[in-house]
Amino acid sequence: xxxxxxxxxxxxxxxxxxxxxxxxxLRHVMTLFASPGTLTERVHYFVxxxxxxxxxxxxxxKEDEGEDIEVLELGFDDAFDRLARGEIVDVKTVVLLxxxxxxxxxxx
Numbered sequence: 875x876x877x878x879x880x881x882x883x884x885x886x887x888x889x890x891x892x893x894x895x896x897x898x899x900l901r902h903v904m905t906l907f908a909s910p911g912t913l914t915e916r917v918h919y920f921v922x923x924x925x926x927x928x929x930x931x932x933x934x935x936k937e938d939e940g941e942d943i944e945v946l947e948l949g950f951d952d953a954f955d956r957l958a959r960g961e962i963v964d965v966k967t968v969v970l971l972x973x974x975x976x977x978x979x980x981x982x
Contacts, residue, residue: 881905881918889922892943894933897922903973919970921978950979 876884882900889897900922908915935941948956956962957971 882920885918885920890930890933892933892935892941893945894931895924895928896930897924897928899923903977904969906969917966919966919973921970921973950974 879887882902885900886897889895889900900920902918902920904919905916906919907913908917933943933945935943953962953971954975957968962968962971
C-alpha cells in the first residue's frame with residue numbers, strides 16, 4: 875500500500891525491509907490494475923540491479939507486522955526454467971520475469 879507515498883520511495887523501502895538490500899537505481903517499467911473490473915488496486919512494477927555489497931541487513935520483513943519472508947535468490951536460467959514449468963505462480967513475479975526476458979536480456 876502506498877499510503878500517500880511516492881511509488882518509487884515505497885518500493886525502495888519495501889525492498890530493504892523484505893530482502894535486506896539497499897537498491898538505489900530502480901526503473902519504473904509499468905503500472906497495471908491487479909484485476910480490472912473488480913478492483914481499483916494498481917500495481918507499480920520496477921526493475922533494478924543489486925550487488926552483494928548492497929546488502930545492509932537480514933531482510934525478512936517487519937516482524938511487528940507479522941511478516942516472515944524467506945528471500946530466495948535464483949539465477950536467470952533457473953528462474954526462467956521454473957517459470958516455464960509453471961512453478962512460479964505469483965503474477966507480479968511472472969510479469970517481471972517476462973519483462974526481463976523481453977526487454978533486458980534480449981535487449982528490446
